[in-house]
Amino acid sequence: MSRMSRYLEIGSSPHVTSGASVDVIMRNVVYALLPVCAFAIYSFGAAAALVLVTATLSCVATEQVLCRLLSRPSTVGDWSVTITGILYGLTLPPDLPLWMVAVGGVFAVAVGKFLFGGLGSNAFNPALVGRAFLQAAFPQAMTHWAAPLGDARFMDLPQSTLALPFVEPGYDAVTTATPLALMKFEGIQAANQELMYGLTAGSTGETCAVLIALGGLYLVARNMMNWRTPISILTTVAILTLLMNWLEPGDYPRPAFMLFSGGLMLGAVYMATDMVASPITNAGCWLYGALIGLLVVVIRFWGGMPEGVMYAILLANAVSPHIDRLIQPRVFGTRGGKT
Amino acid sequence: MNQPPTTDEFVKGLWRDNPVFVQVLGMCPALAVSNTAINALAMGLATSFVLLMSGISVSLLRRFIPREARIVCYICIIASFVTVVDYAIAAISLELYRSLGAFIALIVVNCLILGRAEAFASKNTVGRSVLDALGMGVGFTVALLSIGIVREILGSNSLFGIALFPDGFQTWTVMVLPSGGFFAMALWLLVVNRIKERQALKEPAQ
Secondary structure (H helix, E strand, C coil): CCCHHHCCCCCCCCCCCCCCCHHHHHHHHHHHHHHHHHHHHHHHCHHHHHHHHHHHHHHHHHHHHHHHHCCCCCCHHHCHHHHHHHHHHHCCCCCCCHHHHHHHHHHHHHHHHHCCCCCCCCCCCHHHHHHHHHHHHCHHHHCCECCCCCCCCCCCCCCCCCCCCCECCCCCCCCECCHHHHHHHHCCCCCHHHHHHCCCCCCCCCCCHHHHHHHHHHHHHCCCCCCHHHHHHHHHHHHHHHHHHHHCCCCCCCHHHHHHCCCHHHHHHHHCCCCCCCCCCHHHHHHHHHHHHHHHHHHHHHCCCCCCHHHHHHHHHHHHHHHHHHCCCCCCCCCCCCC | CCCCCCHHHHHCCCCCCCCCCCCCCCHHHHHHCCCCHHHHHHHHHHHHHHHHHHHHHHHHCCCCCCHHHHHHHHHHHHHHHHHHHHHHHHHHCHHHHHHHCHHHHHHHHCHHHHHHHHHCHHHCCHHHHHHHHHHHHHHHHHHHHHHHHHHHHHHHCEECCEECCCCCECCCHHHHCHHHHHHHHHHHHHHHHHHHHHHHHHHHHC
16 A cells, blocks of 8 residues: 555545445444344354354355466455355244255355355345245244243254255244234234343344344444434334324234244344345335335235245345336436436 | 368257247246146146257258248248147147247247257258257257246246145235246346356366
């Protein structure tokens, strides 16, 4: 650098940067996710730890191998694939067989990221692409939920975790339904405290709404995340739920249940805000968030499945380039209108 | 115009100009009815038969079909042979007929058949057209079969309806769904293009 500075430097803008390059932001997202991971391991035990480790390792290894195959410089060092791996692990059921975790991780990075051209070009959130593939490939295993805070969770592994590759996993007797499934099929709503503190069944990282929101606040405070997207999603869901409750009292869950159950908090804070697959402008983020919120409510209330955050975000990812085309910022120095 | 038939007319459809993996024609049946090996084989054979018979007919009639109305004539010829195939499959196996469903009738609009009639049979002798149709038909059948085998093994744990792995094989539901067709197709395209790339790299060195 010192040798370079003796010459007149010629480069295109921006000339002043905040110093927050990809790896700095991504490392901070990892910090924000650590409490969520810790709680996942506390709640679901050794199985969740193995799922998270396998998910991260399979994603990182795929990135490394693909970079080498394409003779590109390795992009493992910028932490983005680590985020993908951790987020992907957090969306999986805790007792999913590890070979399925690895299959989805390879799929997430190879198809969700590299097929589109690598970091910065992925049309969809790679972590959710991996999960969506598993959901389509192994629907039974992906809807099998271990009970949280089991007695022997640190000592014993569930039988299914270590199932051999290509072998159908067997399950121990202990299994529960997620709060959303209970609501949808039996009309039972979990209490707010249980949902906020994460005492319910669900994907490894989606249960504790408070920790997820705190991690999000940290990122917003460091100005590393556009807060408009999650706020827009959560507000839309709350307003639509209130509206349905007002129209037909008693038929629909209360807004707090909708906000804190399932993958909504995790999806709104960490998945929908994927910097590549979400719109660029602030107004676009509001619209994008409202679309996700609307889709979540529609799928949860009237769809066949209890949870729809994953599909809502993937669909909105597909729309986001069009949102960018629709909402373009005024060119500096013009008077708005057509340019 | 009246060159003698060569083996190249037959061979090119197998690999170099494979209808599915290189020309990417006839995607509708290749993706829709390749969920089992049996379905894929039946669709491949049915299409090959129509391809062969329409190739012969178009080639024989090529001096009588007016240029302005040629597409209509091709479609009429193809449709008559598809009707034959339709009744034949229904007579051979009603089960197969039901699982192929509308896709038998849709052979009429398979652009592979119309494409060969337009691009080859209408300009060449019967002998060359027969070889071309046979090559394309075999190439199409092999391609469909290779997609169908992957999908059936992973998605249903069987091959040609015979169960494969007895103790608790985890089936990949997605491979039986329509999206599985795209995944299997993409895998084979990856393999084929990789081999073709290698061949292209080697050729200048010779």
